[in-house]
Amino acid sequence: MNIHIRNGRLVDPKSGIDAIQDVYIANGKILAIGSLPAAFHPDHVLDAGGLVVCPGLIDLSVRLREPGLEYKATLESEMNATISGGVTSFACPPDTDPPLDEPGLVEMLKHRARILNQAHVYPIGALTQGLNGEHLTEMAELHDAGCIVFGQPNGFLTDLRVLMQAMQYASTFGFSVWLSPQDRNLAYDGVAHDGEMAMRLGLPAIPVCAETIAISNIILLAKEIDVHIHLCRISSAEGLALVRAARQQGMSITCDVTINHLHLSDMDIGYFDSNCHMMPPLRSFSDRDALRKGLLDGTINAVCSDHAPVDEDAKLLPFGQSEVGATGVELLLPLTLKYGMEMKRPLVDVLAAITSEPAKVLNIDAGYLSPGGAADLCVFDPDIYWKVSATTLLSQGKNTPFLGMEVPGKVRYTLVNGHIVYESEH
């Protein structure tokens, strides 16, 4: 199908373009930008007047909950949520049930996602079997099945020897290692940031050093090994400082932050709002401000949704017993735009955090708009505000601290490989 997107404000962070330009799509690729190619006959013309046309968004953490956790969400429901959020590629953490530690599971996931023919799924392979932190997975086999990076999402490997060996083994094949830096012993039974809020509410607390000590260990180990490390979900100013210093020393290290940690602090827990039960925990105002600045100065490479649909019953529990996580893939764009407005940053800079930069982290050929590239696009109205509610969210999980809030930026069209996979009327 040939598509002509006309009159849109084309914003491409990779090339730095921010101008009204037409886009011409043929055979799943971008054929041309700007002037009409010879002998181009569109089957479909999208009028993008007043809308922003940007690369399809890339989210570094979207949990599909399949296999095994379909009561929380299904592949279909979450893929629909993904494209309605303008996300065309995403990484899927391995913490399914069973975890993504066998090639067959990964192939099945990729196959099922392909049938749905929507966003591109990049499964993160489990670093250790059963995510148990003891035995390495068959990373090369998992890579052949479709995993492009390997991670340990449920906390830090407590056995540093296994962590070192996992880094060494991944490095052998040139695979990136994705780690959620949190020392489990220091985090212990904690459910909230070790600050005034946890103290007042009597919630078991997680100190910042649970993150910084984990990051320090990871950095010290990785220094000895030629491996790329990606730190998932940095939550503290001190953790960020460690990443900054490591990178200044020449280490190959990247990190991301969630939309929640970019906007919220532990004060938002209020009167035990279980929607604010996150891991890592929402930290202090000063941590949040440091994360905002870290994104601004490039220390943080990307913003992710850390999408984690949770069933309602699992949140209708006392804070400490409630399940961790928040739905978010549909809020990735709005909350990134909101961040940009609050920080007074140009749109082209802000969109980099959810397009070109996460593409670099994932090392995939995506996140840009140029002739010859895949026609994965997001077309959105930057001026529309919409209310986050159980009815406006397509994800099966309705759990987010932003419920009831008005957020900016409504996706109008999502294109994957030159096909319109999502379209909204307003």
Add this chain to the structure above:
Amino acid sequence: MINRNPQLDKNRVLQHLLTTEGLPASILLQILDTAESFVGVTERDVKKVPLLRGKSIFNLFFEPSTRTRTTFEIAAKRLSADVFNLNIAVSAQSKGETLLDTVDNLSAMNADMFVVRHVQSGAAHLIAKHAKPGIHVINAGDGRHAHPTQALLDMFTIRRYKKEFHNLKIAIVGDILHSRVARSQIHALTTLGVPEVRVIAPKTLLPSKVERLGVHVFHDMNAGLRDIDVLMMLRLQKERMQGANLPSSEEYFKNYGLTPEKLRLAKPDAIVMHPGPMNRGVEIDSMVADGNQSVILPQVTYGIAVRMAVMSILAGHQV
């Protein structure tokens, strides 16, 4: 995104008692004043008033308790309410029923009030949020968070012995980190205008940022007890000894146990309080616990009057 205080309605009238934090002094004093009138009731031959006749009060104890549950039961019965004790830890919950399902079922039985104890901080807030309108929730202790009626009976006891709050130096000694009682006491004391509240404990038993509650932190009991008017000892749970919080009960007692010698550092007329049950020889010496400065047993007696006051105020009765 922080909501209105869930304990108060739009007219700032008490709807639930979940924590002492955020309650105005006027409400705390209203409870104490109402309790004064109930002390007389508890001392009469016929210890009963008809204020809550026909009302159904459910004691929902998701965590084992005898003492607190009994005092709530006595308080409710002295107000002529119908009381139902549910030891939920070994009933519905063990069959897989969720907390809110249990609450919904009891709401459907036309309950008027829930007295809730739960091992998780925030459980009483959750129940108050989801209970049907008109059902009042009293927090009888949730995790490490709050135990407001204990704190109020402590305030009542202090006022009985010391008359005023604004000229007192008060020390809270022991496991502040895990103590719902301490948090509720601190909020109540600062709201009622106590100019100096001290917490005395080793660093392993203090939450970080505790000074943000407006307290002075001491690790040395000898320094912390000087010129103190009221000593509030906390129970030290044995399991704290087995982890890395403390090395031994002997060492704890040596440094933080209240002995007659240490008590002499406080003012001569200082009173000693304890929420019970006591660990004699761990946090308190028997000579002190049973001594003439101890008001531990009067605390228990006043506890019934204070709980009667809370129940009657929540039910809309002023005395």
